[in-house]
Amino acid sequence: MCLFQYDDDPEPEERVPAGLLYVPVRPGGAEVVVRLFRTPLGARTAVGFTTEERLASTLGGTQSWIRLSESALRGMTEPLGAALVTVDPTITAPRVTAAGTTFPVTTARTTEITARTA
Numbered sequence: 001m002c003l004f005q006y007d008d009d010p011e012p013e014e015r016v017p018a019g020l021l022y023v024p025v026r027p028g029g030a031e032v033v034v035r036l037f038r039t040p041l042g043a044r045t046a047v048g049f050t051t052e053e054r055l056a057s058t059l060g061g062t063q064s065w066i067r068l069s070e071s072a073l074r075g076m077t078e079p080l081g082a083a084l085v086t087v088d089p090t091i092t093a094p095r096v097t098a099a100g101t102t103f104p105v106t107t108a109r110t111t112e113i114t115a116r117t118a
Contacts, residue, residue, distance in 0.1 A: 021048030021087065022055045022065045023073055032066060034073070036082050037089075045084035046077040054088055 024047060025032040037047050048070065049055035055065055068076075074085050 019050075020067050020069055021050065021073060022052050023048050023068045024055065024059055025064050025066050027064070032064065034066075034068075034076060036077065036080065037086070039084065039086070043084060044077075044080070044082040045086045046073050046082050047086050047089060048073055049088055058090060 024035045026035055027033075034046065037045050039045050048068070049058070049065075052065070055063060070085060070087075074083075077083075077085070
């Protein structure tokens, strides 16, 4: 632990509120469902963006979104096994399998994944 505290330098394990976020969602009938993602190491994470432009540049302009506070997003996703909240990720990439087919990383439910051949 650091002996000195700086206003702009929180400890890594501290949860710093991010304010209202643009959270990617997918349609789920009469309601919308928050999309969960995976980190490069495979951990489940919720994702939020600080601006609509950052969301569109990462996930595309047609991506649906809702506004949620960081604490509300965390409260919704922690029971689902996504204890992490990633703010403003800049890169997304498809996961590649040994057979050469790719699956989108951004889909949380395996029943919705469709195979694409390279």
